[in-house]
Amino acid sequence: MSNWRDNIRLVEPYVPGEQPDFPDMVKLNTNENPYPPSPKVFKAIKDFDADTLKLYPDPSLHLLVDAIAKNYGIEDNQVFTGIGSDDVLAIAFMTFFNSKKPILFPDITYSFYSVWAKLFKIPYKSPELDKDFMIKAKDYYSDNGGIVIANPNAPTGISQSEDFLIDIIEHNRDVIVIIDEAYVDFCGKSALHLTKRYDNVLVVQTCSKSRSLAGMRIGYAMGNPELIKAMDDVRLSFNSYPMTRLSIAVGKAAMEDADYYKETTKKIIETREWTKKELKRLGFTFGDSETNFIFAVHSSFKAEYIFRKLKEKHIFVRHFNSPRIDNYLRISIGTQEQMQYFITELEKILMK
Numbered sequence: 001m002s003n004w005r006d007n008i009r010l011v012e013p014y015v016p017g018e019q020p021d022f023p024d025m026v027k028l029n030t031n032e033n034p035y036p037p038s039p040k041v042f043k044a045i046k047d048f049d050a051d052t053l054k055l056y057p058d059p060s061l062h063l064l065v066d067a068i069a070k071n072y073g074i075e076d077n078q079v080f081t082g083i084g085s086d087d088v089l090a091i092a093f094m095t096f097f098n099s100k101k102p103i104l105f106p107d108i109t110y111s112f113y114s115v116w117a118k119l120f121k122i123p124y125k126s127p128e129l130d131k132d133f134m135i136k137a138k139d140y141y142s143d144n145g146g147i148v149i150a151n152p153n154a155p156t157g158i159s160q161s162e163d164f165l166i167d168i169i170e171h172n173r174d175v176i177v178i179i180d181e182a183y184v185d186f187c188g189k190s191a192l193h194l195t196k197r198y199d200n201v202l203v204v205q206t207c208s209k210s211r212s213l214a215g216m217r218i219g220y221a222m223g224n225p226e227l228i229k230a231m232d233d234v235r236l237s238f239n240s241y242p243m244t245r246l247s248i249a250v251g252k253a254a255m256e257d258a259d260y261y262k263e264t265t266k267k268i269i270e271t272r273e274w275t276k277k278e279l280k281r282l283g284f285t286f287g288d289s290e291t292n293f294i295f296a297v298h299s300s301f302k303a304e305y306i307f308r309k310l311k312e313k314h315i316f317v318r319h320f321n322s323p324r325i326d327n328y329l330r331i332s333i334g335t336q337e338q339m340q341y342f343i344t345e346l347e348k349i350l351m352k
C-alpha cells in the first residue's frame with residue numbers, strides 16, 4: 001500500500017448556486033442582476049484591443065483602482081481589487097486572521113466564511129443570530145482574532161444599523177473588522193466612511209450584484225493604506241496578475257457610470273417592495289430585506305416542496321439545506337415582468 005493519500009489536502013468546498021441554462025428560465029437563485037451592465041461597459045468591450053492580450057496586465061491595476069477611488073472619493077492607496085469579492089475576502093482572511101484566537105461571524109451568514117476559515121486553518125466561532133436573524137452585539141465583545149460581518153447580511157437580507165457596527169468596532173480595536181457590503185447599494189448605508197475613523201476596518205464590495213457584472217469577476221476592498229498594502233503584498237506572493245486586461249477595462253467603465261446603476265438599482269428596489277407585498281398576500285413571512293433578494297418562509301408549505309415545484313416550471317430560487325434555515329427560500333429579485341410571472345406560478349403551486 002502506498003501512502004500518497006496521507007498528504008492530500010481534503011476540504012469541504014463552498015457549494016455555489018446552480019447555473020442552469022434553459023432558454024425560458026427565470027433565474028432567481030444566485031442574486032444576479034436582471035438588467036444588463038452599463039452601455040459604457042458594452043462600449044469598453046467593443047473598443048477593447050485584443051492584440052494587447054499578448055502582454056501581461058498592469059500588476060498595479062491602476063486604471064481600475066483609480067476609477068474605484070474616484071467613484072468613492074478616496075485615494076488609490078485605499079483600494080484593493082481582486083477576482084470578485086470572493087477572491088478579495090479570501091486574501092483578507094489570509095492577510096489579517098493569523099491569531100490563535102477564533103475569528104467571529106454569525107451562524108447564519110455567507111457560507112464561504114467558514115470554508116475559508118477551514119481552508120486557511122483559522123479557528124472560528126459562529127454565535128447564533130437571534131430569532132429575528134439579528135446579530136447579538138455582546139457575542140462579539142469577547143476576545144477574538146477578527147470579525148466578519150456581511151451587512152446587509154446574506155442570506156437573510158437584513159441589515160444592522162450604523163450604531164450597531166460602531167459598537168462592535170469600538171469593542172474590537174485590536175483586530176481587523178471586515179464588513180462585507182456585497183448588497184450595500186440596495187440599502188444605501190455603507191460603512192465606508194467609518195474606515196476614516198477606524199484604521200482596523202475593511203469594507204469589501206463587488207461589481208457582481210448592483211453593477212450587473214457577476215460574469216466579469218470584479219471585487220474590491222477599501223480601508224486604510226496599511227491594510228491595503230498588506231493585502232497587496234499577500235496577493236503579489238500568490239498571483240501577481242489576478243485581473244485580466246479586459247476586466248480592468250470593464251470595471252473602469254462600470255465605475256464611471258454611477259448614474260446608470262442608480263437607475264437599475266432603483267428599479268430593483270421598487271420590484272423588491274412589490275414582491276414583498278405579494279409574498280405577504282400568499283402567506284409568506286420574512287425579515288425586512290434591504291438587498292436584491294428576499295429570504296422567506298411559508299406558513300404551511302415546506303420550502304423544499306415549493307422549490308421543487310418552481311423548478312419544474314424552470315423558475316430557480318435558492319434553498320439551503322442547513323439547520324435553522326432549511327424551511328426558507330431565498331428569492332433573488334428579477335425584472336418586474338419576471339417577478340410577476342414568478343408570483344403567478346407560485347400562487348398556482350400554493351392553490352393546489
Ligand SMILES: *Cc1c(COP(=O)(O)O)cnc(C)c1O
Binds near residue numbers: 086154180217218219
Ligand atoms: C455574492 C457575494 C459575495 C461574492 O461575490 P463576488 O461575485 O465574488 O464578488 C460576497 N459576499 C456576499 C455576502 C455575497 O452574497
